[in-house]
Amino acid sequence: MKLLSLFPILLLLISFTSHASFETYEFSTTHNEMRYFKLSKELRCPTCQNQNISDSDAPLAADLRRELHRMIEEGYQDEAILDFMVSRFGDFVHYRPRIAPETYLLWYGPFILLLGGFGVVFVVARNRRKRAALSQLSPSESKLDELQDTSNGDIEPSVELTSEERVRLERLLQQDKNQ
Amino acid sequence: MRKFWVFTPFIAFIVMGVFLYKGLFMDPTKLPSALIDRPFPSFSLPSLYEPDQLMTESDFKGEVALLNVWATWCPTCKDEHEQLNKIGLEEGIPIYGLNYKDDPMLARAWLERYKDPYTKVVVDQDGRLGLDLGVYGAPETYIIDRDGIIRYRHVGEVTEKVWQHLKGLMEIISAEEDV
Numbered sequence A: 001m002k003l004l005s006l007f008p009i010l011l012l013l014i015s016f017t018s019h020a021s022f023e024t025y026e027f028s029t030t031h032n033e034m035r036y037f038k039l040s041k042e043l044r045c046p047t048c049q050n051q052n053i054s055d056s057d058a059p060l061a062a063d064l065r066r067e068l069h070r071m072i073e074e075g076y077q078d079e080a081i082l083d084f085m086v087s088r089f090g091d092f093v094h095y096r097p098r099i100a101p102e103t104y105l106l107w108y109g110p111f112i113l114l115l116g117g118f119g120v121v122f123v124v125a126r127n128r129r130k131r132a133a134l135s136q137l138s139p140s141e142s143k144l145d146e147l148q149d150t151s152n153g154d155i156e157p158s159v160e161l162t163s164e165e166r167v168r169l170e171r172l173l174q175q176d177k178n179q
Numbered sequence B: 001m002r003k004f005w006v007f008t009p010f011i012a013f014i015v016m017g018v019f020l021y022k023g024l025f026m027d028p029t030k031l032p033s034a035l036i037d038r039p040f041p042s043f044s045l046p047s048l049y050e051p052d053q054l055m056t057e058s059d060f061k062g063e064v065a066l067l068n069v070w071a072t073w074c075p076t077c078k079d080e081h082e083q084l085n086k087i088g089l090e091e092g093i094p095i096y097g098l099n100y101k102d103d104p105m106l107a108r109a110w111l112e113r114y115k116d117p118y119t120k121v122v123v124d125q126d127g128r129l130g131l132d133l134g135v136y137g138a139p140e141t142y143i144i145d146r147d148g149i150i151r152y153r154h155v156g157e158v159t160e161k162v163w164q165h166l167k168g169l170m171e172i173i174s175a176e177e178d179v
Helices: A007-017 A030-042 A059-073 A078-089 A101-150 A163-178 B002-024 B075-090 B104-114 B128-133 B160-178
Strands: B044-046 B054-056 B065-070 B095-100 B120-124 B140-144 B150-155
Touching (some): A030 A059, A059 B128, A078 B128, B075 B104, B075 B160, B140 B160
Parallel strands (some): B065 B095
Antiparallel strands (some): B044 B054
16 A cells, blocks of 8 residues: 555656656766756757757757767867857757847847837827827917917917917817817 | 828738748748858768778769768658659769768668669768758758859758759859859
8 A cells, every 4th residue: 555655756756757868978077967958958959840959859869969968078168069050050950049140130129129119109108298288278279369360469478489380280289170 | 201100000010911921831841051152061981882982072072963861761762762863864963972870781772772873972870971961851952063062952852843943053053163
């Protein structure tokens, strides 16, 4: 009975081992071993495209793991190893593509879109505020007309408008009325 | 000006729509080669016909030729073999073979059985040269120019249609080298 209760734990252990890589490599240092596991998760298998080379059981992935192990043990830096892979299989092979003119759009595109979005929000908000300000002005519209008509200087307008501004105001007010 | 801005979301939608629509018909398993316009990687590997003779990258220089990556374990290679026979034996186009991760004995038997369209075959038993070439699945067919520069890669079966395309490219490459 006690043995039976251990069974689920046994199952758990089995599921853990199935995540391990397919072959075992010896490493001279644990640091190298950590680098191997980190890089093998960052490199994409070109044959089975949505797996990294540590997950894939394709023969090509095995070759790439062998090459990765060799290069790490021979003392290549991470950068050199990634360059080696990219120069053979293209940027596609690295899950974190390098920043180069060809990948600027990929890296910075989302921020440009975000800025564009902010820009649109800003413009819309500004237009709305302007419109709101104008609609507060509209009751005095008749007064303004009076001013224009009589222009006897009895009432000092609080804001001096140039003729250009006046035309623009007229047009905006017209727009408001039409709405 | 205002009218123009009203249409920008629509224009953005059309532009994105065109790209996404194109994406629907693109084959994600076809990757661009990282080695286009780069020299054929250097190697020193045995020839399939004379196993004690070593071949190098200079064996692939001299004329505009095809390089076909094949193996006896690859079903598509069998499908395209007849087409290769037509290209190599009937049309007399030089085809270099790269026997990729295969048993040379089986490879020789295969060529005896299905005819041999290759002018030279190099044996890459552990896939090292394939890795340098960025091969991620047999068959792959490359166009190599007179100076041993890789000019084009086709991944997958060479059908008559593909061959007509490759032939056109080879003619262009020969013509530009004649100048």
